[in-house]
Amino acid sequence: MRGPTRVMLLARRCPRVGSLVGGALVALAALACGPTIQVAGPPPEEATQPAPPEKKPGAPAPAPTSAPPEPPAPTAAEPFVKTRDSDEWVSQSLKLQRRYERVLVVGAPAPATIRVAPLDLNARGAAAEAQEVPVTRAFATLQQAADAARGGDLVAVLPGTYAGFSVGDKPSAGQERFIHFKAMGRPGEVVINQACALDPSWMIYLKAAHHVVIEGFNLAGSSEPGRQSAGAPRAGVMVDGAFGETGKLAHHIAVVGSFSHHHRMWGFHSTDSHTVLLQDNLFALSAREHGAYVSDGSDNYVVRRNVFFGNNAGGFQANLDPEASLEEVMKHPSFRSYPPPAPTRAWAAGLIKLATDRFGEHGFPDGRGENFIIEQNVMNGNGRAGGGALNLAGLSDSLIQNNLLYGNLAHGIAQWDNANPYDKAYVEPGPSAPEQVSGPEALPLFGCRNNLIRNNTVIMNNGGRAALQCGNGSWGCRLRNNVFINDASASIEVLSTGIYRFDAGHNVVNQVSYGGMPPALKRLAASLAETRAVTGITRARFAAEVMRASDEPWVILEGGWWKLNPNRPDFRPKRTSKMLLGQGDAREVPAHDLLGNKRGSADLGALSPASD
Template sequence: MLVSLAAQTYYVAPSGSDAASGTSPAGAWKTLQHAADLVGPGDTVIALPGHYAGFYLSTSGTSAAPITFTANPGADVAHPLVVVDANNAVTPDRINLEGASWVVVEGFTVIGSGDPATNRTGIRTVLAEHVTIRANRIDQCGRWGILTGFVDDVVIEDNEASRSADEHGIYVSNSGDRPIVRRNRIWGNHSNGLHMNGDASLGGDGVISDALVERNVIWENGDGNPIFGPPGGSAINCDGVQDALIQNNLLYANHKSGISLYRIDGGGGSNGNRVLFNTVHMAAGARFALNVKDGSVGNTVANNVLLNLDATRGAIDIESNCLAGFACDFNALEEKFSLDGAFLTFAQWKAATGQDAHSFLAQPAQLFGAWASGDYHLLAAAPAVNAATSAQPTPFDLDGKQRPALGGFDLGAYEHAACFGAFASYGAGLAGSGGKVPALSGSGCPDQGATATLVVSNGLGGAPGALVLGSGQLALPLLGGTLLTSVQIAAPHVLTPAGTWSVAFGVPVDPSLAGVDLFAQSGYVDAGAAQGVSLSAGLRIELE
C-alpha cells in the first residue's frame, strides 16, 4: 500500500479517474475505495457531489494526524448531493473502518437498501479507538445506521440516523469505553434509537464505561416492520452500561420503552449512571418512560420530565434489586409506577421506595405549549421552571443555551428563557456617595439576531458619566479603583434621578462573532467618592 509521506488533501468525484493525481478537483480520483487504499496519517479526502460506492479502510491516523473523509468540510450537516448508496467491495456495509483508529468520517449522505439481506450498516467501525463519525445523514440501512464494536473513545455527533429496517439507529457495542453520543437526531428505526450493549458474550469485560449521551432528539422508534422480526427495545437502551451521563435528551413518541438500564448480555448491571435533565414522553401503547432492571444499582435520576400517553403505563418501572443506591428526585412525573411488576400510584411509589420527595405529577399541557407537534420547550408558567435541584447541575440545555436562566434550573431538556450568550460580572466596583456602588448588568440575550440591554442601577441620581466597552479585560489602578476593560467605545450619559440608565443593543448575525467576549464598565462623577469618581464592577458579555 502506498502511504503518504506528508499530509495531503485529495479529491474524489464520480467523473474522476483513479489514475489521476487526486490532488485537485480537476484531477480527482473516481472512487472512495481508491482513496482509502492510498491515504495515510494526516490526509484528508474530500468527496465532491455525486453517487458513490462506500469504502473499506484499515489504515489508522494518529492523534496528531488523523485521517479525514469528508463530504462537507467544516459543516455540521451532511452534504445532500454527496451520496453513498452502494456497499464497499469487502463487507455488506456502505462505509467500514476495520481496525482503523484516529479517523474522521463527516458530511456524507448514506442511503441503505432497506433490506438486511443486502446491506448491513451505513457506517461501521470496529476494533479501533478515537474514531469520529460526524454530521452524516444515514437512512434506510438494512440493520444499523451506525455501528461501533470494541471502539474506545468514539465520538458520534450531529448525525441523523433513521429508518433502519431490522434493528437500531445507532448501536454502540462490545465493551467500547468512553463513547460520546451527542446532538444526533435518531428516528423511525425498527427497534432501538440508541442501543449501548457491552456484549459480554462477544469478549472483553462486557461493560461500556463512562459514556456521555447528551442533546440527542430521539423519536418514533420501536415500531418497525414485523417482517424483519418483532420490534422492541428503547429510545436509549443500556445493557451493561456503567457510570454514564445521560443528559439533555428529548425522547418522544417512541413505541416501546424510553430509557432502559438493565443487564441481559452485559458484563454487569447498568450501574452508577446519572440520568439528568431529560424530557421523555412516551407514545400511546408504549412501555414506561424509565426502566431499571436486573440488579442495576447506584443510579441517579433527577431533573427529568417523564411522561406517558399510555393509560396503563407511566413514568418509572424498577425492580427491588435495583433500589440500592438509587436516588430519584426533582422530576415531573406521570402515573403509573411499577415496583417488581406491581403497579403503584404516586403516593404508593413514594412510600414504597422513599424516592421523589420533591417531584410532582404533571400533564403535558401544563408543561409544553406545542408538544403535539414535537415542540417540548417549556411554557413560562410551567411548574417545571426553576424546579430542578442545583445539586445535579449541567451548563447547557438541549439547544446549547446556558443553564440556569431566571435564577434557577428547569426540569427537562430545555431551559425556559435561556440564552446562548451570557452576561457575567467580574472584578470590584468603587463606592460613591453613601457607599453606593453603581451596578452594571445585562438583560435579554446577547445572541446573534437578538437585542439585549445594558442596565446601570444604584448610582448617584443625575450624575454624568460613561459606559466604556472593549475587547480586552484589564486590571489597571484608576482614581482609587480599578479600570477593568480596554476602552475602545465610550457612551457618555447622565443617570436618571433614581440613579439608573440603560441602553439596548442588537447583535448582528455574523458567524465570526460566535464566542467573542466583550468587556464593559461604567463610571460617574461623584463628589461623595474618595477621588470624585464611582465605578461599577466589570461586565463580561459573551456573544453567541
C-alpha cells in the same frame, strides 16, 4: 454483537409518517471547488514503507510448534477523559490537525485546488473561514483514496454517487494526524449507496482503524422499517476492532454531520471500540433494528446532537453484550487454553481477569461500557418492534442528559443486563430481603451501574413499558430534574436488582412502579422515585406547561437530505410554568440545554424556558 440483537418485543402499529425522517440539529456548510486539473502526487502510504530485508540463503525455517506463539504485549491506551463537559472530552480526546499534510480528491473532474476550513468538532454554527489548498492526488473511487491515505490527510469527495470503502490500521495515523474523509458540495450531494469491497455487510468499514473522521455523507440504504432489501449492506458505518483476529480495538473515530438511513439493520454499528464521537447525525428508518448500535464492550463515547427517527427497534442502543464480547475474546490465540464457555459468573469473571492482565483495563471487549456522555439528542418514532428509544445494557459510570424522547412506541430510557447467562442466577428470582444484598458482589455483574440521568424529557403513552427503567442489575442510578411521563404504564420502573443505591429527586412523573418487590427492599435506596417529585402528571397536564406539545416528527426528508419540521413540537416551558421552572436540584443542572442555550436556573426537563 455482530448478529441480530435481542430486543424486548412489543407489537404496535407505527404511525404513518410518509416521507418524514429524523435529522441532526445543525446543518453542514457547503464548500466550493476551484478549476479542474488532475495533479500527480506522492505514492500511497503502503508504497512508502521500507521493503522487508531479504532472507539469507539457506536460512532454516522456524520449527513447528503445537501452540501459537504468544502475541506481543499491546500498547497501553491513553487514559479516558473523565468529565461532564463534552466539549472538554472532545478537545482532549480527539486532537485534530489544524492543517492537512495532503489533499486527496475523489471524483471527476478533479480540481487543482479546493477551499476547505479546518474541522473544529466543538464549533457551533458557522464554520471557520475556508482556505484554498492544493490538491495532491486524484482518484476515481473512495477505496483507492482510502488505500492511499495516511495520517494527516484530507480525502475530499466531490458530489456524486459512490461505492463504500474500508480503512484498516494505518500506523501513520494518530493525534493531530487524523485521516479526514469529507463530503464536498451541498448536503446530500455525496451519496454512498453500495457496500465496500472488503465486506458486503457495510458501506463504510473501519476495521481496527483509528484516528479517522467521517463527515457529511449521505449513506443511503434501500430498506424500509419492517421490509429488508435482500443482499443490501447491513449498516451504513461499521467500526470494529475485530479483536479475536487483531487483538486490537478500533478507536479515536468521529462520525459527524452524516445522514445514514434505510439500512437493513443499523445506520451505525460498532464493536470492540473506544473513544468515538457521534455528532450532528441523522440515523433513520432502519428496517430491522436500531438507528445506531454500540456493542461488545465498547467504552468512552460521546453521542451528542443527533436525531434517531423511525427505526424499527431502538433509536440509540448501547448494548455492550457480555455474551458476544467474551465469545470474541475467546477467538484470540491468547485464550485457547481457557476452559470452554460456561453460563456462570465464575467463568466470565475469570476470563475478564485473565484478559485484563494480558491486554489492560478497557483493552479488550469485556461486555461492559464506561464513560459515555449521551446528550442533546432527539429520539422520535422508534420502537415498533420493541426495545427502547434509548436502550442501555451494561453501561456504567456514564452521563445521560438533555435528551428529548417523544412519540416512541416502546420503552423510553431502558437500563438492563441484556438477559445474559452469567447473571441469571442473580436475577432469577432476585433478592427478597435487604440482608441478601451485601453489596455489588451480590448483584448482577453486567447491568447498568452508577449512571447520572438528568434533565431529560421523555413523553409517551405505551402500556407495559416505562419512560425510565432500572432493570436487571441496574443499580446506583441517579435521577435528577427529569420529566418522565407515560400515561399508559409506569413513568419510572425499578426492579429488585436495581433498587440498591437508587437515588432520585426533583423529577416530574405520572406513576411509579417497583415491580412488585417486597417493601423492605426499598430500604436499599438512597432516595425513592417519589422523593421531592411532582407525581400524577399526565401528558395533557404537562402540555399546559410547555409552548406546544405534539407527536409531529422532528424533521422532514427533502431533496436527498432533511430539514427541521416547522410543525415539530416545542417542549420549552412557558415562562409561567410553576411546575417546571426553578424546581430542580441546583447541584445537578447542566450548563446548557438540548438546543445549546445557556441555562439560567434549576429548571426541569431537557429545555430552557422560552424567551419573552
